[in-house]
Amino acid sequence: MALIDTGFAALLGAHTLDELDREPGSVVGLWPDGRIALLNGAWQRFAEQNQGIDALRRWPIGADLLSGISGVLRDYYTRAFASVREQCQPWEQTYQCHSPLVRRQFRLRALPLEQRALLLVHSTIVEAPFAGSEPDAGSTVAAPDLEEYVGPNGMVRQCSNCRRTQHGTSGSWDWVRSYVTQAPSNVSHGICNTCLRQDYPDLR
Amino acid sequence: MPSAPRGGKRVLIVDDDEPYLKVTERLLRSAGYDVVTRTGVLGTSFVVSSVRPDVVLVDLNMPMVNGDRLVPLMMRGRFEPPYISPYVVLYSGVDEKVLKRRALECGADDSIPKGLTPKEFLARVAECVGKAEAARELREGHDG
Numbered sequence: 001m002a003l004i005d006t007g008f009a010a011l012l013g014a015h016t017l018d019e020l021d022r023e024p025g026s027v028v029g030l031w032p033d034g035r036i037a038l039l040n041g042a043w044q045r046f047a048e049q050n051q052g053i054d055a056l057r058r059w060p061i062g063a064d065l066l067s068g069i070s071g072v073l074r075d076y077y078t079r080a081f082a083s084v085r086e087q088c089q090p091w092e093q094t095y096q097c098h099s100p101l102v103r104r105q106f107r108l109r110a111l112p113l114e115q116r117a118l119l120l121v122h123s124t125i126v127e128a129p130f131a132g133s134e135p136d137a138g139s140t141v142a143a144p145d146l147e148e149y150v151g152p153n154g155m156v157r158q159c160s161n162c163r164r165t166q167h168g169t170s171g172s173w174d175w176v177r178s179y180v181t182q183a184p185s186n187v188s189h190g191i192c193n194t195c196l197r198q199d200y201p202d203l204r
Numbered sequence: 205m206p207s208a209p210r211g212g213k214r215v216l217i218v219d220d221d222e223p224y225l226k227v228t229e230r231l232l233r234s235a236g237y238d239v240v241t242r243t244g245v246l247g248t249s250f251v252v253s254s255v256r257p258d259v260v261l262v263d264l265n266m267p268m269v270n271g272d273r274l275v276p277l278m279m280r281g282r283f284e285p286p287y288i289s290p291y292v293v294l295y296s297g298v299d300e301k302v303l304k305r306r307a308l309e310c311g312a313d314d315s316i317p318k319g320l321t322p323k324e325f326l327a328r329v330a331e332c333v334g335k336a337e338a339a340r341e342l343r344e345g346h347d348g
Contacts, residue, residue, distance in 0.1 A: 187265055
């Protein structure tokens with residue numbers, strides 16, 4: 001069930017709340033100052049299915065959507081959203097947002113509404129498990145023996161797309177949390193077979 | 205050793221990660237580039253002076269010698285005129301801000317992050333090739 005701030009429905013133009021709530025991807029409406037004005041049902045379902053209940057509490061109606069990110073990424077989205085408001089033209093980009101078990105690629109579309117309000121519509125392009133169907137699928141390693149991830153040449157091999165790390169002997173691509181947070185100084189960035197198949201299907 | 209290209213632009217890639225190197229090579233070839241690859245850093249200056257690439261992509265993190273150490277060593281090589289020097293690009297999967305800083309510090313001309321989509325990567329390489337071409341024309345204008 002969509003949540004909507006008072007007065008935002010009047011800015012939706014040709015969109016209807018019912019239609020936005022039926023969208024399979026998450027939809028967020030923003031006031032001109034970037035505060036959240038609308039959250040559809042898919043946004044809430046996605047958060048609940050991905051241990052994101054905390055996100056629902058931190059970003060309720062009225063919260064600044066970009067308050068959760070900082071640095072260049074915040075600047076990037078601030079500029080992108082400003083251009084949509086100023087030029088009244090949609091903007092879109094694809095991005096990756098993997099979980100330890102699922103490889104995901106999304107498209108984000110920012111659509112201009114009346115009075116410089118915005119609609120952000122996410123749609124899923126790729127959603128496939130890392131584990132199970134992949135011959136080189138690894139596992140999530142919470143407290144790994146990091147020495148095991150050093151290859152024969154002294155380097156730790158990490159996929160530059162999904163950030164999984166290759167085990168030095170078994171060759172599996174594991175989700176090593178500490179390496180996702182901070183890559184080691186001897187990291188060498190390559191590409192895992194899953195990302196190779198997904199991103200370069202014609203080049204294998 | 206292949207001779208310098210006449211039409212298509214030539215890219216030299218130095219990267220210790222062979223699978224990534226092959227993917228990058230095939231991607232660039234599919235876009236019409238003439239590509240030369242190296243998995244080791246030894247002799248890179250010689251390869252540059254022989255192959256005369258328009259752009260050199262140098263991986264940042266490699267065993268023995270990192271890319272940001274290799275770049276100044278490589279650029280010390282003397283290149284036979286009219287070829288002066290390639291447009292050197294540091295590329296890596298490290299944080300983009302870190303990559304930019306290390307590229308600036310070592311004297312590389314540019315940086316490209318690993319992990320871009322093929323379309324984005326090709327756009328970035330095309331941009332570098334365009335800058336290399338502009339720099340070359342500028343030099344020729346001064347010389348002429």
